[in-house]
Amino acid sequence: MNLHGVMAIYRFEMSRTRRTLIQSIVAPVITTSLYFIVFGAAIGSRIQEVGGVSYGAFIVPGLIMLNLLTNSISNASFGIYFPKFVGTVYELLSAPISTFEVVLGYVGAAATKSIMLGFIILATAALFIDLQIAHPIIMLAFIVLTALSFSLLGFILGIWADNFEKLSVVPMLVITPLVFLGGSFYSTEMLPPFWQTVSLMNPVLYLVSGLRWSFYEIAEVNVWVSLGSVLMFLLICFSIVVWMFKTGYKLRS
Amino acid sequence: MNAVDEPILRVSNLSKTYAGGFEALKDISLEIQKGEIIALLGPNGAGKTTLISAICGIVRPSSGQVTVAGFDIARDYRKTRALIGLVPQELTTDSFESVYNTVAFSRGLFGRAPNHAHLEKVLKDLSLWDKKDNKIITLSGGMKRRLLIAKALAHEPRVLFLDEPTAGVDVSLRKDMWKIVKELRESGVTIILTTHYIEEAEEIADRVGVINNGEIILIESKTALMQKLGKKQLILDLSESLSALPAAINRHDLAISDDGMKLTYTFDTQSERTGITALLDDLKAAGIQFRDLNTTQSSLEEIFVNLVDESSEKNSAAVNGAAAE
Structure with a gap:
C-alpha cells in the first residue's frame, strides 16, 4: 500500500483548509451562530417545546447535519475538481497509487474537516443552549459515517463536474432543500399526513432523525434504520467511485 | 536477453484510438536503453504527447504493450510508475502552494518517504532553493518550468519524460535546461523528450525519433541519421x-x-x-x-521536414488510393 501517497494527499488537502480558514471554519460557525440567535433565541422562545425538548436544542442536530452535508460535499468535490481544472491531475493519474488510496486521501481529508466542523458547531451550540447528548457513541457514528459518505458523494461530484456551475448545483439545489425539508428545523409530526409520507422519501430525514435520537432519544424513524441507510449510502457511493476509476470516467481518455 | 540488455522502456505495437474515432497512435514499437537521451520530433498533433501519456498511465492504450525495466505498465503499475517522472507540456501547478511543499507532495505521492536532503539537492540543482518558501503563483514562467522538473525528480525516477521542456522558454534558460538534462543522464537517468526545436534534439539527443500521424517514421542515432539522410x-x-x-x-x-x-x-x-x-x-x-x-x-531540421513531408505525401496517396477503390 502506498501510505506515503495517501498521507501526501491528506496533508495537501488539510493544508488547503489552513489556507482557507475563514471560508472553511469561521464562516460556518458564524452562520450557525446566526441560526441560534434567530431561530433559537428570537423565534424559538415563542415556539413551544418539540418532543419535550426546547426548540433551540431541537435544531442542533439539524444544524450539525446541514453543515456536515454541505461541507463534506464541497470539500471533497473541490479537492478533486481543482486538480482537474488546473491540470495538476496528471500527477495523480501517473502516480503509483490505487483508487482506494486516492479516495482514502481525498475523502479522508474532506471527512476530517467536516467532522472537526461538526464538533465546532456542537461547541458553538453549547454557548447558546443547555446541551445534552444521550448516546455519544451513536452520535459519533452518525457524524463520522455521514461525513464519510457525503465526502464520497462530493468526490463523485468533483469527478463528474466539468465546470464550476455543476460543482455548486448539487449542494445548492439538491442538498440544501433536502436538509431544510428533512426535519432539521421541525418535526414531521407538525406536517399534514400526506407530507409526512412524502418526507419519508427524503434520505436526509433519516440522518437528522438518527442524529437527533443520539442527542434526545426522539426520532422520526427507527435509529437502526437510519444507521443502516447511511451505511448503504456509503457503500453505493464507494462503488460508484471504484467504477469511475476503473473505467477512467472523466479522468482518463 | 540478459538483464543488462533489457531495455529500460519497451513499447510494442501500441495503438490508441480515442472515443471519437481519431487514431492518435498507430502500432508504435520502440525500445530505449538505460541512460539514453531520445528526442521525439513531430509536428503538432503527431501523437508525441499521447505516446508519453500512454506510457505514464494518463491515457489508456487501445492495444499493445509497454514495459518499463521489464515490468508491464498495466499489471505492475506501481513499479513502473515509481520509476517514471513526467514533466508535462503545460505549466500546471498548484498556484497557492509553496515550492517546497509541492515538491514534497510529489515525492510522497510517488510512494517515497520524506527526504529533506534529496529535495534540497533537487531544488538547489534547479536554482529554486532560495524560492522554497515562495508561493508558486509568484514564480516566473521559467521558474515554474524548473519547478515541474523538480517535482518530477522528487521521487528519484530512473526514466524522465520531458514533454516540450523548452516551449516558451528564453534562450538562456533553454541552455540551462540542456545542461540539466545532460547532468541527469550522467546520473543514469534515461530521458525521453518531445520537442519542436530541432536544435534541441541536435544538441542533446543520442537518438532521434520522428513521429507523424501517430506513426514512428524513423528512429535512429542522431549521427547515423545525419549521415544516412544528410x-x-x-x-x-x-x-x-x-x-x-x-x-x-x-x-x-x-x-x-x-x-x-x-x-x-x-x-x-x-x-x-x-x-x-x-x-x-x-x-x-x-x-x-x-x-x-x-x-x-543539411541540418536535422531539413531532414525532419523532408521526412514529415514524405510521410504526409504517402498518407495522402494511401487515402486517395483507398477513395479511388
Whole structure:
C-alpha cells in the first residue's frame, strides 16, 4: 500500500483548509451562530417545546447535519475538481497509487474537516443552549459515517463536474432543500399526513432523525434504520467511485 | 536477453484510438536503453504527447504493450510508475502552494518517504532553493518550468519524460535546461523528450525519433541519421560570372545562382562515388575558374521536414488510393 501517497494527499488537502480558514471554519460557525440567535433565541422562545425538548436544542442536530452535508460535499468535490481544472491531475493519474488510496486521501481529508466542523458547531451550540447528548457513541457514528459518505458523494461530484456551475448545483439545489425539508428545523409530526409520507422519501430525514435520537432519544424513524441507510449510502457511493476509476470516467481518455 | 540488455522502456505495437474515432497512435514499437537521451520530433498533433501519456498511465492504450525495466505498465503499475517522472507540456501547478511543499507532495505521492536532503539537492540543482518558501503563483514562467522538473525528480525516477521542456522558454534558460538534462543522464537517468526545436534534439539527443500521424517514421542515432539522410553541398564561388552553364558540365546537375557567381553541387555522402573529382576536372577543362569553395551539410531540421513531408505525401496517396477503390 502506498501510505506515503495517501498521507501526501491528506496533508495537501488539510493544508488547503489552513489556507482557507475563514471560508472553511469561521464562516460556518458564524452562520450557525446566526441560526441560534434567530431561530433559537428570537423565534424559538415563542415556539413551544418539540418532543419535550426546547426548540433551540431541537435544531442542533439539524444544524450539525446541514453543515456536515454541505461541507463534506464541497470539500471533497473541490479537492478533486481543482486538480482537474488546473491540470495538476496528471500527477495523480501517473502516480503509483490505487483508487482506494486516492479516495482514502481525498475523502479522508474532506471527512476530517467536516467532522472537526461538526464538533465546532456542537461547541458553538453549547454557548447558546443547555446541551445534552444521550448516546455519544451513536452520535459519533452518525457524524463520522455521514461525513464519510457525503465526502464520497462530493468526490463523485468533483469527478463528474466539468465546470464550476455543476460543482455548486448539487449542494445548492439538491442538498440544501433536502436538509431544510428533512426535519432539521421541525418535526414531521407538525406536517399534514400526506407530507409526512412524502418526507419519508427524503434520505436526509433519516440522518437528522438518527442524529437527533443520539442527542434526545426522539426520532422520526427507527435509529437502526437510519444507521443502516447511511451505511448503504456509503457503500453505493464507494462503488460508484471504484467504477469511475476503473473505467477512467472523466479522468482518463 | 540478459538483464543488462533489457531495455529500460519497451513499447510494442501500441495503438490508441480515442472515443471519437481519431487514431492518435498507430502500432508504435520502440525500445530505449538505460541512460539514453531520445528526442521525439513531430509536428503538432503527431501523437508525441499521447505516446508519453500512454506510457505514464494518463491515457489508456487501445492495444499493445509497454514495459518499463521489464515490468508491464498495466499489471505492475506501481513499479513502473515509481520509476517514471513526467514533466508535462503545460505549466500546471498548484498556484497557492509553496515550492517546497509541492515538491514534497510529489515525492510522497510517488510512494517515497520524506527526504529533506534529496529535495534540497533537487531544488538547489534547479536554482529554486532560495524560492522554497515562495508561493508558486509568484514564480516566473521559467521558474515554474524548473519547478515541474523538480517535482518530477522528487521521487528519484530512473526514466524522465520531458514533454516540450523548452516551449516558451528564453534562450538562456533553454541552455540551462540542456545542461540539466545532460547532468541527469550522467546520473543514469534515461530521458525521453518531445520537442519542436530541432536544435534541441541536435544538441542533446543520442537518438532521434520522428513521429507523424501517430506513426514512428524513423528512429535512429542522431549521427547515423545525419549521415544516412544528410545531403552535402559543394558551393563554388566563381571568379567570373556565368550567364548559363556550359554543355561540358551539364551532366553534373549543377545549380547556378541568379547573379551567375555561384555553382552549387548537391551530393550524397553515402554513395560510393560523390562525383566531385569528375566535376572539378570538367570545370578545369571548360576553363571555369573559382575563387573559393566550401561544403555544407543539411541540418536535422531539413531532414525532419523532408521526412514529415514524405510521410504526409504517402498518407495522402494511401487515402486517395483507398477513395479511388
